[in-house]
Amino acid sequence: MSNQQTRDFYETGWDLSGGVNGDTRRWGDLRPCSVDYVHRSQLRLMSCMPASGENFLDVGSGPLDDEDYRAFSKNFRKRYCVDFSQTALDRARQKLGDRGVYLRGDLLDLDLPPDHFDCVLCSDALFHVEADLQERSVRKMLTVARPGAPVVITYTNHRGLVDLVPGFRELLQVKLPHWAAHPYYHSHPQDFWRRFEGEAEVRLHPRRTLESLVHKYLVPDGEAGRELLELLYQAEEAHPDFFARYGFYYTVVLRKRGG
Secondary structure, three states: OEOOOHHHHHHHHOOOEEEEHHHHHHOOOOOOHHHHHHHHHHHHHOOOOOOOOOOOEEEEOOOOOOOHHHHOOEEEEEEEEEEEEHHHHHHHHHHHHHHEEEOOHHHHHHHOOOOOOOOOEOOOHHHOOHHHHHHHHHHHHHHHHHOOEEEEEEEOOOOHHHHHHHHHHHHHHHHHHHOOOOOOOOOOOHHHHHHOOOEEEEEEEEOOOOHHHHHHHOOOHHHHHHHHHHHHHHHHOOOOOHHHHHOOOEEEEEEOOOO
């Protein structure tokens, strides 16, 4: 389901330096001013998932380096990690051991049992899938989810707040030339999710309003930056529909019908 460019990027993109993998170094904001905001954004994502269960499917799991991310499945019996990077799966195994099942390959090619998973998560991965394969990928996730279980997908807006400011995206491309140097990426407009309404209840939730690289450009380091991100988080909590619609990152919860 992944573009070959993405496959090639992530075969080497999980290199560790100082305990931080290459993906996080490139795209994350690790400054102290952002730590609390990012942590609470992860807790917000966790709130979309069941607190416990038997089988948890993580599509595009990566190496599970982030402690908050690992905690999503802490009360599940098994976490099934799907990734095309053997490096990522080897590192995930170091953390989960026999509580994990490690499947290397493309989700669309894997023989997974239907109605098997109490939660399906696909975090920051679907938009790296070829545009014309994304619908098939989502339907595969719905097929393997148990009736009533959520399929939780973090996605990006086709047009977000950055695009509402004329010329701002072009300015960022000048100021942050590595901003656009990511692997293959395609984000469908939000009406894309309507096509799944026959199979699932569809809900959109805010995740994070700005890309991490934009954080680094707009949000000052230190206490002023922390306070600014606190205000942003409170605004997201107070107006979830607005920020789900216009924030850069949002979460889609597809709760499979029949439960």
